[in-house]
Amino acid sequence: MSANEKWQLTDTEILKAIACVHPKHFLGCRAGRASKFAVLDIDAGSRYHNLVSLKNIQGLLAQAGIAETNLYRSSESGGWHLYIFFDSLISSRDLRAQLYQLFKLHGYEINKGTLEIFPHPGDRSLGQGLRLPLQEGWAWLNDETLAVRADRSELTPAEALLDFLSDQECSVNSHHQFHQLKAFVEKAAATRETIVARTANATKLAEVIPIRNSVSPESSEEAVAVVKAVFQKLPPGIIADAWLRGRNYYYVGLTGPSQRADAIQSLSHYLFYGDPERLISAMGYGYESERQWVIEEVLKTKHHGFSKDLVKHQKDSLKHAERAAKWVPPHRRGKESTKYEFEVPVSWQRGNANRSARARQKIMVAVEDFREAGRPFSMRDLWLKSGCGVDTLRKHEDLWKAVQTELQTGFLAGDPGEYNAGVGAACSESKPPDQFDQKSAPPGLLAARRVVYELKMRADRLDMQKHHASARGEKVAEERWRDGVALLIEKDVSGASPGQLKIQIALLARELLIAPTEEDCFQIRNKLEEVRGFLARGSVVQLWLDVADSS
Numbered sequence: 001m002s003a004n005e006k007w008q009l010t011d012t013e014i015l016k017a018i019a020c021v022h023p024k025h026f027l028g029c030r031a032g033r034a035s036k037f038a039v040l041d042i043d044a045g046s047r048y049h050n051l052v053s054l055k056n057i058q059g060l061l062a063q064a065g066i067a068e069t070n071l072y073r074s075s076e077s078g079g080w081h082l083y084i085f086f087d088s089l090i091s092s093r094d095l096r097a098q099l100y101q102l103f104k105l106h107g108y109e110i111n112k113g114t115l116e117i118f119p120h121p122g123d124r125s126l127g128q129g130l131r132l133p134l135q136e137g138w139a140w141l142n143d144e145t146l147a148v149r150a151d152r153s154e155l156t157p158a159e160a161l162l163d164f165l166s167d168q169e170c171s172v173n174s175h176h177q178f179h180q181l182k183a184f185v186e187k188a189a190a191t192r193e194t195i196v197a198r199t200a201n202a203t204k205l206a207e208v209i210p211i212r213n214s215v216s217p218e219s220s221e222e223a224v225a226v227v228k229a230v231f232q233k234l235p236p237g238i239i240a241d242a243w244l245r246g247r248n249y250y251y252v253g254l255t256g257p258s259q260r261a262d263a264i265q266s267l268s269h270y271l272f273y274g275d276p277e278r279l280i281s282a283m284g285y286g287y288e289s290e291r292q293w294v295i296e297e298v299l300k301t302k303h304h305g306f307s308k309d310l311v312k313h314q315k316d317s318l319k320h321a322e323r324a325a326k327w328v329p330p331h332r333r334g335k336e337s338t339k340y341e342f343e344v345p346v347s348w349q350r351g352n353a354n355r356s357a358r359a360r361q362k363i364m365v366a367v368e369d370f371r372e373a374g375r376p377f378s379m380r381d382l383w384l385k386s387g388c389g390v391d392t393l394r395k396h397e398d399l400w401k402a403v404q405t406e407l408q409t410g411f412l413a414g415d416p417g418e419y420n421a422g423v424g425a426a427c428s429e430s431k432p433p434d435q436f437d438q439k440s441a442p443p444g445l446l447a448a449r450r451v452v453y454e455l456k457m458r459a460d461r462l463d464m465q466k467h468h469a470s471a472r473g474e475k476v477a478e479e480r481w482r483d484g485v486a487l488l489i490e491k492d493v494s495g496a497s498p499g500q501l502k503i504q505i506a507l508l509a510r511e512l513l514i515a516p517t518e519e520d521c522f523q524i525r526n527k528l529e530e531v532r533g534f535l536a537r538g539s540v541v542q543l544w545l546d547v548a549d550s551s
Contacts (some may be wrong), residue, residue: 004461033121034089037168038099039130041116041193043079048108048115051146057082057108058143064102065180068171076137085168088175092119095178098185105188106289106323124421134160192293199288230277238273246270247278250294253302260307267295268324360396362386367400376407384452478516485511485520489527492532501535 017300040057040545042048048057058069061084099117100110138152140163152160205371223240234240246266254263271291274282283291296318303310310318370377377385379393382400385395393400394439488511491502508528515521 012276035092035095035119036086036089038084038086038095039118040080040082040084040099041074041118041130042080042082043113046114049078049080054080054082054143055144057103060102064184065177066173067177069143069174070167070171071141071143072133073137073139073141075133075135078140081131081133083167085172086175086178087172090175090178092121093273095119096121098178098181101185101189102181105185107268107292134164188289191290226466230275231273235273239269242266243273247275249302250298253298254304254306254511258305260310263299264295264320264324267298268321271295292321295325297319359386359388359392360399362388363393363396363399367403367469370407371403374407377404380538384449481511481514481516485524489523493531496534498535498538501531501538504531505535 015175040055047053054071061067061069066084068085070085072081072083073079074081074361096117096119103110103115110117116128118128118130120130122128134152136152138160140149140151141147142149150163155163160388196523220241224234225242227238227243228234231238242265245262246269247260249263249267268291271280271283271294273284274280282292298311299307299318299321305311330392363382363386367380369385370381379390382388382393383390384406488504488507491504493501505528508524508531512521512524512528517523
C-alpha cells in the first residue's frame with residue numbers, strides 16, 4: 001500500500017469516527033445551531049502568529065473566565081487552531097457573538113487571514129466552513145514553546161482520535177464559565193460606553209498651556225506649578241508639560257496638523273495620572289484597555305479634520321494608541337504591575353487622628369459626669385452633653401456602651417418595694433420622696449430640647465419630601481418606559497422582512513438591559529424569542545427557495 005493510499009484510508013476512518021462521536025458538531029461550525037466548542041483560526045502570516053500574541057489571547061480568555069484552551073497546527077501551512085471545548089451545547093450564534101465582541105472590545109482585528117472565530121453561522125447562508133481536525137499536517141503544539149508535541153503522521157488513526165477526544169474531556173470549560181464570559185463582555189462594553197459618554201461630554205478647559213511640537217523630558221516651572229496645584233504634590237514620574245498637553249487634547253482635541261502622535265502620547269500620560277480637579281480617575285497600571293478606549297474615542301470625535309488618516313477611517317490610524325497604552329518603562333518590564341493610587345497626605349491623616357482624640361476626650365468627660373451622678377443616659381443625652389455627632393458616638397461605643405448598660409441595670413435593679421409595691425403591700429420602710437432631694441432640670445433645658453426636637457423634625461420632613469418627589473419621578477419614568485416598550489411588544493412582526501426583524505431584535509435587546517423589574521424582563525424575553533423565531537423561519541424558507549431556484 002502506498003503512502004497516499006494509507007493517508008486516504010486514515011482520513012476516511014477519522015472522518016467516520018468524528019461523525020459518529022460528534023454528529024454535526026464539527027460541521028456545526030458552518031450550519032449548526034449549537035456547538036460544544038469554539039475555534040480561533042490564526043493563519044501563519046497573521047500578526048498574531050507569535051508566542052507573545054498567543055499568550056495575550058489566552059490571558060484575555062482566562063480573564064473572561066475561559067481557562068482551558070488547546071493549541072493545534074491545522075495543516076502543513078503552519079496555521080494554528082486554538083480550540084475551546086465546553087461540556088454542553090451552546091448556541092452557535094451566541095458563542096460567536098460573545099467571542100467576537102470580547103476581542104473587538106480589546107482591539108483585535110477579526111478578519112480572514114488574521115484572526116477568525118468559529119462557529120461562523122451565516123444569516124442567509126450556511127456560513128463559513130472550518131478545516132476538520134486530524135487531517136494531514138495536523139499536530140499538537142506546546143503553547144509554552146510552540147514546539148510540536150505530537151505529529152498526526154506518527155500516530156495511528158485510533159491513537160490520534162483518542163488523543164483528540166482526551167483533550168476534549170480533560171480540558172473542558174463548563175457552561176458556567178460561558179456565562180462568566182458573557183458577564184465579562186457585558187461589563188467591558190458598559191465600561192467602554194461610560195468612558196465614551198464621559199469623553200463626549202467633556203467641556204473645553206479655560207486655561208491650558210500652549211501646545212509644543214516636541215515632547216520635552218523636562219517640565220517648565222509654570223507647568224509644574226499647575227500640576228502641584230491640582231495634585232497638592234508632584235506624583236512620581238509625572239511630566240507636567242505632557243500632562244497639561246494631554247488635558248488640552250482631552251477637552252479640545254486636535255487643533256492643527258501633525259498632532260496625532262503627540263496627542264496619543266500626551267493623552268496616555270494624562271489618563272495614567274488622572275485629573276482630581278476634573279474628577280477624572282487615574283487609569284494607571286491595570287487600566288490599559290480603558291486608556292486605549294478613551295484615546296481612540298477622543299481622536300475619533302475631536303480630530304476636527306486635522307488628521308487625514310482619521311478622516312478616511314484608516315485602520316492603522318489608531319494602532320499607535322494600543323502601543324502607547326500598553327507601554328511600560330524599562331525598569332518595570334517583566335515585573336508585576338501594581339495600580340497607581342494617590343496617597344492621602346500625612347497632614348490629613350494627622351488631622352483626622354487629632355479630631356478623633358478630641359471626640360474621645362469629650363465622650364469620656366460626659367460619661368464620667370453621668371457615672372458620678374448615677375444617672376442613666378440615652379444616646380441622645382450623650383449627644384447633647386458631649387456635642388459629638390451620632391456617627392462619632394457609634395464609632396466610639398467602647399467608651400460609653402458598657403457604662404450605659406451598667407447604669408440602666410443598676411437603676412432598674414433597686415429595692416422592689418420602692419417601685420413595685422402593690423396595694424396594701426408596701427415596704428414598711430417606704431417613705432414619701434423628699435422634695436429637697438428631687439433633681440430639677442436647669443433653666444432653659446426643656447426649651448433647648450424642644451428647639452432641637454423641632455429642628456430635627458423639620459429636617460426629617462424635608463428628607464421625606466425629597467424622597468417622595470424622587471419616588472414619584474422614578475414612577476413616572478418607569479410608566480413612560482413601559483408605554484414605549486408596550487408598543488414594541490404589541491407590534492405585529494409576522495409579515496416583517498428580515499431587516500425589520502433584526503431592527504426589532506436590537507430595540508428589544510436594548511430595552512432588556514434597562515428593564516426595571518424581572519417581570520418586565522420576562523415580557524421582553526418572550527417577545528424576543530417570538531421575533532427570533534420569525535427570523536429563523538424566514539431564513540429557512542429563503543434557504544429552501546434558493547435551493548429550489550438553483551435546482
